[in-house]
Amino acid sequence: MEFVIKISQFLLSLSLLIVLHELGHFIPAKLFKTRVEKFYLFFDVKFSLFKKKIGDTVYGIGWLPLGGYVKISGMIDESMDKEQMEKPPQPWEFRSKPAWQRLIIMLGGVFVNFVLALIIYIFASFAYGDTDISVESIKDGYLIDNPLLTDLGFKTGDAIVKVGDAQVINDSDIRTNIIGAETVTIKRDGVEQTIVLPEDFLGQLSSSKDRRLFELREPFIVGMVPDSSHNSKAGLKPKDVLLSINGEHVRYFDQVKSKLEQYKNTQVTVEILRDTDTITKTLEVNENAQFGIVAATSYKKSSDLGYFDIVRKEYTLGESFGVGYEKFSNQITGYFGQLKLIFSPSTGAYKGVGGFKAIFDVFPNTWSWEAFWSITAFLSIMLGVLNLLPIPALDGGHVMFLLYEMISGKKPSDKFMEYAQTVGFFILIALVLFANGNDVFKAIFN
Incomplete structure (x- = not known):
């Protein structure tokens, strides 16, 4: 039953994000009178689970749940429809539209991802508020049971004062700031001391069997x-x-x-x-x-017994706009920071990159709308940021070439775009294989 709940949340979140992302391309394409030939949830390799043609567009559901797509006429995309591109341009085709219209069409998906995340954070703040644990109220420090941490000098009973330069007020501050932090300041027996984290701390944590950090101490x-x-x-x-x-x-x-x-x-x-x-x-x-x-x-129960204090904040609808925007901006900033660490081999952060199993594991075993919307908002930001990467075959790659065209006044040839799309496709496949390979490696060896 737990698996059914997890997979249901996973597929619902993934489907929602894919459909809305593709709508971000579909709607401006239609507004600019560009023909959309296909609108698909999941990929229809060889066959579809469902399809229906309405007007010029075939709407369908594929069997391979690795994403989704819209096929826009006159655009060099993952379909690699060279036959269509060899014909004279038609007024309804993507390639016939002004560069600024093509740019809006390509940025539409990312725009929707960011707007969706912002809306979720705003209304989730209003509906659920924020729940956290006051670090000051923790009586006897944290449980340190991970050999990686004990080898660095941490001990059970340590109070966490600062992570990097960030003061720790609530328990969530530790997880928020540990990524990229170089030091952790603790208080032990009333005396503060600083423990230096190794440069590849995240890599060591990702590749170890025990990935626990600082755990709250509870009764049996x-x-x-x-x-x-x-x-x-x-x-x-x-x-x-x-x-x-x-x-x-x-x-x-x-x-x-x-x-x-x-x-x-x-x-x-x-x-x-x-x-x-x-x-x-x-x-x-x-x-x-x-x-x-x-x-x-x-x-x-631990809070009721006096082990620590649970802090709950509730917001009015007006306050939720400011709180939601702050959460949204912090997540975007944090995710860009994570990407920077991932592309820095010395940090070892690339070992923590995960694929579909890693995303699946994020969802809880019990159904929680609060958790579902929080995870969906983060995944929407992740999808938006990743699509902005300047890799051909991703939205960011198309945007990169469109910006070049708008600045230089020269449009890359269709042949060049075909080669770029092919290279981008192989890069993308390599990244997918690497991420999901990490999942398999951890499942076998950790």
Whole structure:
């Protein structure tokens, strides 16, 4: 069921973005009386799942969910329709239109992507507000359990003060600023110190089996007890909170493992908090120093128990415009920064590039409209920025040649554009193979 929910969100988001992006090309093409021969969601290699011709345009759904396209008459695109290009130009063709009209048609998709993201951020801010965790309220610092971080000198209990030059106010500030940061300032035993991150920190993190960073410390909260567990008959219930083991107080989940090491293959007496009642139970510890219980993560319950404060901000519709625009601009700036790191081999950030599986994994296992719209907004920005790259076969490549034409007054020949499109297509295929190859590599070796 979880897979169905994830794949449903993935396909819905992808379909929405593709259709709206292609509409960004389709609408100005129609406004400038340019014939659009095809409008497709997904690629129709050899055959279509659905197609219907309305006027001059065939609308359809392909079987290969790797994108979508509009085929505009008289344009050298991925269809490589050389036969049409060898005929005399017709008034309704793309190549017959003024350069400024062709530029608007080509920029239409990216424009829609950015506008869509901005609209989502504005109305999501109004509908959901913002929820975060105050770093100042965290009692005993963060859980540091990733060997990559411990080798750099981080320890469980460290408070995070700054990431790079950015002051950390809320928990999300860490994730927002860690990309590209050279240092992290921590507070340990009341003393601040700075830990220098290696230049290829992102590369090391992407290629390691453990990609956890700074985790919030929570109590041991019972999620479920499998029927196969040796404690299945112990009478535990979801949301029970472990308080002590054989009289020793246990505040955090990360302390349980070390406590249980001394009780392998024995029984222990534990205290459980259930709602407002304290209950005593006897549990068995197996040879791996485990209870055989699936723990749960519940920020709300942890907050209710005083582990940290959840900060919630709500906005009026008027305030949402400013907040949404700020989120939009920060995401664009951040994504361009990520691309800069990816194209700098010394950072190793290219190891974190992912394909369709990486995008699929971003979606949660449970349906959440708030998460769906947030992810869709980010993917819309990502799609827009990537399409602006000056690679022939992408919108940015066409824009690059159109700007050259408008500045120089010379239009590149159709033969040159065919060669450029072919080169761009192979570059694009190489990037797709690299990104999805990274997914396969991580799935096998990590």
